[in-house]
Amino acid sequence: MIKKNDLFEAEITAMTAEGSGICRADGMAVFVPGTAVGDRCVVRVVKVLKKYAFGRLEELLTTSPDRTTPDCPIAGPCGGCVYRHITYEAELKIKTQRVRDALERIGGFENIPMEPILGAPSRTRYRNKCQLPIGLSKNGEMQMGFYAVNSHRIIDTHTCLLQPEVFDRAAEAFRAWQKLSGESIYDEAAHSGVLRHLYMRCGEKSGEVLVCIVANGAKLHGEDLLVKMLREAVPEITGIVLNINRERTNVVLGRELRTLWGKPTIRDTLCRLEFEISPHAFYQVNRTQAEALYNKAAEYAGLTGAETLLDLYCGTGTIGLSMASRAKKLIGSEIIPSAVENARKNAAHNHVTNAEFLCGDAKDAARILYERGERPDVIVIDPPRKGCDAAVITTIAAMRPMRVVYVSCDPATLARDLKQFTAEDYNIEAVTPVDMFPCTAHVETVVLLSHKKADSYIHIDVEFGEGEGKIPVDSIAKRAEAYKPKEKVTYKMIKEYIEAKYGFKVHTAYIAEVKRNLGLPMYDAPNAVEELKQPRKHPTPEKVEAIKDALRYFAVI
Numbered sequence: 001m002i003k004k005n006d007l008f009e010a011e012i013t014a015m016t017a018e019g020s021g022i023c024r025a026d027g028m029a030v031f032v033p034g035t036a037v038g039d040r041c042v043v044r045v046v047k048v049l050k051k052y053a054f055g056r057l058e059e060l061l062t063t064s065p066d067r068t069t070p071d072c073p074i075a076g077p078c079g080g081c082v083y084r085h086i087t088y089e090a091e092l093k094i095k096t097q098r099v100r101d102a103l104e105r106i107g108g109f110e111n112i113p114m115e116p117i118l119g120a121p122s123r124t125r126y127r128n129k130c131q132l133p134i135g136l137s138k139n140g141e142m143q144m145g146f147y148a149v150n151s152h153r154i155i156d157t158h159t160c161l162l163q164p165e166v167f168d169r170a171a172e173a174f175r176a177w178q179k180l181s182g183e184s185i186y187d188e189a190a191h192s193g194v195l196r197h198l199y200m201r202c203g204e205k206s207g208e209v210l211v212c213i214v215a216n217g218a219k220l221h222g223e224d225l226l227v228k229m230l231r232e233a234v235p236e237i238t239g240i241v242l243n244i245n246r247e248r249t250n251v252v253l254g255r256e257l258r259t260l261w262g263k264p265t266i267r268d269t270l271c272r273l274e275f276e277i278s279p280h281a282f283y284q285v286n287r288t289q290a291e292a293l294y295n296k297a298a299e300y301a302g303l304t305g306a307e308t309l310l311d312l313y314c315g316t317g318t319i320g321l322s323m324a325s326r327a328k329k330l331i332g333s334e335i336i337p338s339a340v341e342n343a344r345k346n347a348a349h350n351h352v353t354n355a356e357f358l359c360g361d362a363k364d365a366a367r368i369l370y371e372r373g374e375r376p377d378v379i380v381i382d383p384p385r386k387g388c389d390a391a392v393i394t395t396i397a398a399m400r401p402m403r404v405v406y407v408s409c410d411p412a413t414l415a416r417d418l419k420q421f422t423a424e425d426y427n428i429e430a431v432t433p434v435d436m437f438p439c440t441a442h443v444e445t446v447v448l449l450s451h452k453k454a455d456s457y458i459h460i461d462v463e464f465g466e467g468e469g470k471i472p473v474d475s476i477a478k479r480a481e482a483y484k485p486k487e488k489v490t491y492k493m494i495k496e497y498i499e500a501k502y503g504f505k506v507h508t509a510y511i512a513e514v515k516r517n518l519g520l521p522m523y524d525a526p527n528a529v530e531e532l533k534q535p536r537k538h539p540t541p542e543k544v545e546a547i548k549d550a551l552r553y554f555a556v557i
C-alpha cells in the first residue's frame with residue numbers, strides 16, 4: 001500500500017477531467033498534475049485516499065510525444081493552463097475523449113454520433129475579460145496577478161497568455177499609478193485597505209476597452225491621475241469605472257459602479273449582432289469560439305423561419321437572438337433579472353421584434369409556457385454546470401419539440417441529462433465538442449436531439465393541476481425524481497475531496513451551512529444538525545469556495 005512521500009516510477013496512461021495525468025502504484029490510481037500520456041516519470045505521493053492518490057512529478061524519465069515546451073513562465077504554479085505543456089492536437093484529442101467517455105460511462109450510450117471537435121484558431125490571447133486579484137507581498141508591496149492553484153496566494157504576474165496584450169499595458173499603468181498615489185491594498189484577512197481587483201473587458205471587434213477598479217471604498221486617492229495615466233498608456237481605453245465592493249466575500253464585483261471617465265460599457269459584435277456589455281453582464285469570454293458554438297447550435301436547430309424557438313437558460317439572450325431572424329417567434333427564459341433586462345435591451349438594440357423574454361427558474365418557466373399552450377418546434381438549452389433539473393426535461397418532453405439542441409459546459413451532467421432525454425423519446429442525432437477555452441480543462445459540447453416519433457405522433461394537450469382530466473404537478477415531480485442521480489454524496493466524500501485538493505479540513509457543520517445557504521436538502525446531515533447546536537464560527541470564504549467546489553465536483557450543484 002502506498003503512503004505519503006513514497007517515490008515510485010510509472011507511466012502516465014490517461015488524463016483526469018481536471019487535466020492531471022493518471023498512473024498506477026500498488027494497483028491504485030495516482031493523479032499527477034503537469035504530466036502527459038506517455039510520460040515515464042518518478043512521482044512522489046502527496047496524499048493517499050481510499051480509492052486514489054495524488055502525486056507530484058519529481059523527475060521526467062521519458063517524455064511523451066505529446067509534450068511541448070510551455071510558452072508561459074508561470075504555467076506550472078498558476079495552474080490555469082493545465083494543457084500548455086502538450087500540443088494542441090493532443091489537447092483536442094483529450095477533450096474529445098472526455099466527452100465520449102462521459103457519454104459512454106455515465107450515459108451508457110454506444111455508437112455515439114460524434115462530429116470532430118471545433119478547435120480554436122488560437123491558444124493565446126483569446127479572452128476578452130480578466131479579473132486580477134490584488135494583495136500585499138510579505139515586504140509590503142502590491143501584488144497583482146492570479147491565485148496559485150487551490151489557494152488565495154497571489155502570484156504576481158505581468159502577462160497572461162490567455163489575455164489580450166492591451167490588458168498587460170493597462171495593468172502596468174495601474175501599477176505605476178498605485179506606486180505614485182500610495183492607495184492602500186486590500187487585506188482579505190483583516191478586511192482593510194482599498195484596492196481589491198483590477199477587472200477589464202474588451203470588445204474584440206469594436207476594440208473598446210473598459211477598466212474597472214474594484215475597491216473596498218467609494219473613493220480612490222488620485223482618481224484624476226489614474227485616469228490620465230491609464231489613458232496615456234492605453235489609448236484604446238473607452239471607459240474607466242470604480243466598482244464599490246465593501247463585502248467580506250469572494251465575489252469579485254460589488255453592486256455599485258461610479259464612472260471615473262468615458263462610458264461604463266463596451267460594445268462587441270457576435271454573430272452579426274451588436275451587444276452593449278457592462279461590467280456585471282454575462283458575455284462569452286472567447287468571442288470567436290462562441291460564434292463557432294452558436295453556428296453549430298443554429299445548424300442543429302435547422303430553422304426555416306416558420307418555427308417557434310425556445311431558448312431556456314438564455315442569459316443575456318445571445319444564442320436565441322443570433323437565431324431569431326430564422327425563426328417565427330423566439331421565447332427566452334432566464335433566472336437572473338438583470339440578464340433578462342439585458343436580453344430585452346439587446347433585442348431592441350438589434351431591432352429584433354419577434355422575441356419575448358421571461359424571468360424565472362427554468363423548471364417554472366417551462367411549465368408556465370406549457371400551460372400557456374406554447375409548443376415550441378425547437379428548444380435550445382444551455383444550463384449551468386450542474387445541468388438541467390429533471391423536471392425541466394420532463395416538461396420539455398411534454399411539449400414535444402421536433403428538435404432539442406443541448407449546449408453543455410460539463411460532459412458528466414450532459415451525459416446524465418441525455419439519458420433522461422432518450423428515456424423521454426428523444427434520439428441523439430449528433431454530438432460536437434467545442435473548445436471554448438484552449439489550454440484549460442474545460443470543454444463545451446453541442447448535442448442535437450430529435451423526437452423519436454417526429455413523423456407519426458398524436459398531439460395530446462395536457463393540463464397540469466388538480467381535478468378531472470388534469471395531471472397533478474406531483475406526478476411530474478415524481479417522474480423527474482426517478483432521473484435524479486442515484487449515488488449519495490456523503491459528507492465524508494466532500495471532506496476527503498477538500499482535504500486532498502486544498503490540504504485543509506472542513507467541519508460537517510460548515511458543509512451543512514453552505515448547503516443550507518444554497519437551498520440544498522439537509523435530510524442526510526444528522527451530525528451537522530448536532531454540531532450546529534454548539535455555537536461555532538462560520539466558514540472562511542476560502543472554505544466556502546472549497547465546499548462549493550466539492551459540491552460541484554460531485555454534481556450536487
Ligand SMILES: C[S@@+](CC[C@H](N)C(=O)[O-])C[C@H]1O[C@@H](n2cnc3c(N)ncnc32)[C@H](O)[C@@H]1O
Nearest residue numbers: 313314315318334335336360361362382383384
Ligand atoms: C451557461 S449560461 C448560458 C448563457 C447563455 N445561453 C449564453 O450563451 O450566453 C447558463 C445560464 O443559466 C442561468 N441559470 C442558472 N440556473 C438557472 C435556472 N434554474 N433557471 C433558469 N436559468 C438559470 C444562468 O444565470 C446563466 O445565465
